[in-house]
Amino acid sequence: MTKISMLQNEIQKETETSLLGFWIYMMTDCIVFASLFAVFIVLRNNTAGGKAGSDLFSLSFILTETIILLTSSFTSGLALLAAQRSHLKQTVIWLCTTGLLGTSFLILELHEFTKLDHSGNSWRGSAFLSSYFTLVGTHGLHITIGLLWLFATLGYLYKKGLNEVSVRRITMFSIFWHFLDIVWIFIFSVVYLLGVI
Amino acid sequence: MNTSMYQSKAFKAYLCGFFLSLLLTLFAWFIVWRHVSSGHVVYSHLFIRISIVACAVIQMLIQFVFFLHLGREKKPRWNLHVLLAAIGVIIILVLGSIWIMDNLNYNMMNITPSQADSAF
Amino acid sequence: MIISLFSSTSVPSTDRLVLFFGQAMVVGAALLIALALVYFKKVGWLWKNWLTSLDHKKIGIMYLVVAGVMLLRGLADTVLLRFQQATSVGASQGIISSNHYQQIFTAHGTMMIFFVAMGLVFGIINLILPLQIGSRDVAFPLLNNLSFWMYAAGAILINLSLVFGGEFAATGWLAYPPLSELQFSPGVGVDYWIWSIQIAGIGTLLSGINFITTILTKRAPGMSMMKMPVFVWSVLAAMTLVAAAFPILTVTLVLLTLDRTIGTHFFTTAGGGNAMMYVNLIWAWGHPEVYILILPAFGIYSEIVATFSRKRLFGYTSMVYAILAITGLSFVVWLHHFFTMGAGANVNAFFGIMTMVIAIPTGLKVFNWLFTMYRGRINFASPMIWFIGFVITFSIGGAAGVMLGVPPIDFQLHNTLFLVAHFHTMIIGGALFGYFAGIAYWFPKVFGFKLDEKLGKIAAYLWIAGLICAFTPLYILGLMGATRRLDHYDASLGWQGLFIVAGVGVVIILAGVAVQFMMFYLAIKNRKKNLDTTGDPWNGRTLEWSTTSPAPVYNFAIIPTVSDRDEFFRRKQLGGILPRRKYAAIVMPNNSSFGFFMAGWALMFAFSVIWHYPPTMIVALLGVIGTFIVRTFDDTTTHIIPAAEIEAIENKRAGALV
Incomplete structure (x- = not known):
């Protein structure tokens, strides 16, 4: 076996291991969110005399955010599909679309947070508000990290193109991004929908 | 690369998952919107809670299967x-x-x- | 006279001497090591051969070294605590103030659990797991190195609290709010506590992911799940608990940090906070944590009892199911740590029953070990002495635990010395003895020469006697109503005698530690005379004994194919030495400073948050991101060991069975 093919062989064997490891990491991340959900649910009525969810959340706003994120989850899947079929241009297009949608989501969320803060309903207001900002904010932090990851991936694609390693990384990214949307389903349902009724 | 990726089974799976998820999102949202606009009278509290949670769980399962290809490894x-x-x-x-x-x-x-x- | 930079609260004069000694100890030790390295020109050697190594065998040794140092620090605290309780009676106030005493028992618990016990666990798993499953290394060697450095960074941070600030949390090792909130703990102590275990905890979580993946994907061909050694099963179970529980700890610490830094109200008394939620969450992590500490020790006992009884382990299948049962059940008992917090009868009853149920699979394991010994030809080497000590002390501690699991009894005994005696006998008698036994058992494999057996047995006897002497008085005191964490009590209670006996017990344990030191010192001094030339000094049963001692960097020149449990023993039974074979080149990872720098950035970030200095926080965050991205663009992370070199290494062995 030549040196190059030996190293290539190693990289291929590594993919299966890496993907399982990343999946297990993703599970631990889900447990992080589960803990934050537990805290939110327990403290949801501790408004210390201040505003509750029904006073603060806008149904149309939240629907917009949700559809944007759902679409970005879909496009991240398409990016992976293109990468698996070695279509570099399609991969980049769908990754960029995912990034733009994700950034829009983040901007909307930051707008909502700022509005709440300026109207006197920041995380310092009550246990309910602390839980809200932390749960939704942690999700937003994950989105931010995902966008940084996406940007770095585009850089890697620019330098090295689509090889075993880049396809593996795009696979891991799409797993990450899909899970973020799944967590958002529960934020949408438990925090916002159950919060306004 | 004979067939375009948009004609593959995998693409159809993603598309299907996307539309089902969209449907469930809109359904849950719509029930709540209707309840709130009517002044919290049109549905019972229990029915709404169960519907919202059920829609969330089903959508999660849909995304597990269609986006994350669970069970097919x-x-x-x-x-x-x-x-x-x-x-x-x-x-x-x-x-x-x-x-x-x-x-x-x-x-x-x-x-x-x-x-x-x-x-x- | 105090080297107390950035001190945030004043220190009473009674504590100054003790604090000064502590600071001198930390600063002195650090300077001594640094100067020695420079003087002997070993800095480069240390960096290249140890600190940046991704070899699981080296990483394991580094864990054990740090754990050993932290054990000494924890024991120093123990001596102070015992001395205070034996002398602070009636008119006497002992040698340290209340506030200082509280910081010491907090540091004692935190260090012993997070940096001694966890260090021993991850050290031993690192050394032995890949060898036992017939693998070349863990699934993610780079992550493994990072985990070690995160652990070391946590250990460094907790030691830094002595020097910069001169203050630690005075809240108990779990820092319940509202006491741990800013209102009642305004200094830096609690923040040091938070960040040292937060950083170490992230390292642990990454190791959990690493070891699970290793066991699921890197077993030698033919080693199905039910052919794995029981130690491997126990590691899989413990790491599953790590993956499930540590995220809860991470979140809970973050919430407390947010309360203390940006004004949230999760656990505060104002704003609708609920301190009971903290207790709930921290124990939802805390209970699985104690099973993480004990399960690998159970696995070690299974290996040792079988080997030294010269008999296969009794009831392999039931042992595996018992481990799985313990793992599952450990998730539904956590409320037994706060029966007295005010839950109703239904809740307390459910968790009480579950707590008693979990004793059943544990008892099953003890019986299976005893049945393994029955009709075996037992060699009472030091690992077996540790095991016998375990059976005695752990059974007593376990019975105490079942008692505590009954809520009405717990209402009397919660937070008394009875509880303290219970968990110390469990952790020391169960976990620590197991890791000492494992070290005695596997030392020749790791270092290539044997430990002095005679001294090893003396140390074991001293520890066992010391443990019983130190904690039996505490069981009695607890039943008499003595609360935990007392720094002073009335002479009329008549408790002093028992506290003095407990103090004597600690002295006996210290004698045991001294003997252990002597054992290591003499072993190293006489190593050339005690070489392990066969790789199999105990007539072992599992694959790690088939390599040389120590194993070559690639572990196995040819990955073995496994067909049974106790595969190595089976091959020895069939006899004969395999003929010379054709070797292939092996790909190995390069050294890397990634882990060192990432942990360094984490340490910088933590220090910045503790002292409220945003500029270095941002630098640290950028450092983390930058170091990470640089690594992802690095393509030259492996090297090849050519077949000829492997053949040369293998030919130096007398003969190979694998």
């Missing part, structure tokens, strides 16, 4: 096992915490009288 399917274990832990943690804290709030009188009436 070759044996020994560690991804599925690990996910089921994590879901078990999450259920115990979340439901257990709710049960414990509710119970504590009741006994420690950390609640309003109207909340006390609806505790279990």
Whole structure:
């Protein structure tokens, strides 16, 4: 076996291991969110005399955010599909679309947070508000990290193109991004929908 | 690269998952919007809660299958096992915490009288 | 006289001497090591051969070294605590103030659990797991190195609290709010506590992911799950608990940090916070944590009892199911740590019953070990002495635990010395003895020469006697109503005698530690005379004994194919030495400073948050991101060991069975 093919062989064997490891990491991340959900649910009525969810959340706003994120989850899947079929241009297009949608989501969320803060309903207001900002904010932090990851991936694609390693990384990214949307389903349902009724 | 990726089975799976998820999102949202606009009268509290949670759980399963291709990997399917274990832990943690804290709030009188009436 | 830079609260004069000694100890030790390295020109050697190594065998040794140092620090605290309780009676106030005493027992618990016990666990798993499953290394060697450095960074941070600030949390090792909130703990102590275990905890979580993946994907061909050694099963179970529980700890610490830094109200008394939620969450992590500490020790006992009884382990299948049962059950008992917090009868009853149920699979394991010994030809080497000590002390501690699991009894005994005696006998008699036994058992494999057996047995006897002497008085005191964490009590209670006996017990344990030191010192001094030339000094049963001692960097020149449990023993039974074979080149990872720098950035970030200095926080965050991205663009992370070199290494062995 030549040196190059030996190293290539190693990289291929590594993919299966890496993907399982990343999946297990993703599970631990889900447990992080589960803990934050537990805290939110327990403290949801501790408004210390201040505003509750029904006073603060806008149904149309939240629907917009949700559809944007759902679409970005879909496009991240398409990016992976293109990468698996070695279509570099399609991969980049769908990754960029995912990034733009994700950034829009983040901007909307930051707008909502700022509005709440300026109207006197920041995380310092009550246990309910602390839980809200932390749960939704942690999700937003994950989105931010995902966008940084996406940007770095585009850089890697620019330098090295689509090889075993880049396809593996795009696979891991799409797993990450899909899970973020799944967590958002529960934020949408438990925090916002159950919060306004 | 004979067929375009947009004609593959995998693409159809993503598309299907996307539309089903969209449907469930809109359905849950619509029920709540209707309830709120009508002044919280048109549905019972229990029905709404169950619908919202059911829609969320179903949409999660849809995304597991169509986006994350769960259950379709070759044996020994560690991804599925690990996910089921994590879901078990999450259920115990979340439901257990709710049960414990509710119970504590009741006994420690950390609640309003109207909340006390609806505790279990 | 105090080197107390950035001190945030004043220190009473009674504590100054003790604090000064502590600071001198930390600063002195650090300076001594640094100067020695420079003087002997070993800095480069240390960096290249140890600190940046991705070899699981080297990483394991580094864990054990740090754990050993932290054990000494924890024991120093123990001496202070015991001395205070034996002398602070009636008119006497002992040698330290209340506030200082509280910081010491907090540091004692935190260090012993997070940096001694966890260090021993991860050290031993690192050394032995890949060898036992017939693998070349863990699944993610780079992550493994990072985990070690995160652990070391946590250990460094907790030691820094002595020097910069001169203050630690005075809240108990779990820092319940509202006491741990800013209102009642305004200094830096609690923040040091938070960040040292937060950083170490992230390292642990990454190791959990690493070891699970290793066991699921890197077993030798033919080693199905039910052919794995029981130690491997126990590691899989413990790491599953790590993956499930540590995220809860991470979140809970973050929430407390947010309360203390940006004004949130999760656990505060104002704003609708609920301190009971903290207790709930921290124990939802805390209970699985104690099973993480004990399960690998159970696995070690299974290996040792079988080997030294010269008999296969009794009831392999039931042992595996018992481990799985313990793992599952450990998730539904956590409320037994706060029966007295005010939950109703239904809740307390459920968790009480579950707590008693979990004793059943544990008891099953003890019986299976005893049945393994029955009709075996037992060699009472030091690992077996540790095991016998375990059976005696752990059974007593376990019975105490079942008592505590009954809520009405717990209402009397919660937070008394009875509880303290219970968990110390469990952790020391169960976990620590197991890791000492494992070290005695596997030392020749790791270092290539044997430990002095005679001294090893004396140390074991001293520890066992010391443990019983130190904690039996505490069981009695607890039943008499003595609360935990007391720094002073009335002479009329008549408790002093028992506290003095407990103090004597600690002295006996210290004698045991001294003997252990002597054992290591003499072993190293006489190593050339005690070489392990066969790789199999105990007539072992599992694959790690088939390599040389120590194993070559690649572990196995040819990955073995496994067909049974106790594969190595089976091959020895069939006899004969395999003929010379054709070797292939092996790909190995290069050294890397990635882990060192990432942990360094984490340490910088933590220090910045503790002292409220945003500029270095931002630098640290950018450092983390930058170091990470640089690594992802690095393509030259492996090297090849050519077949000829492997053949040369293998030919130096007398003969190979694998």
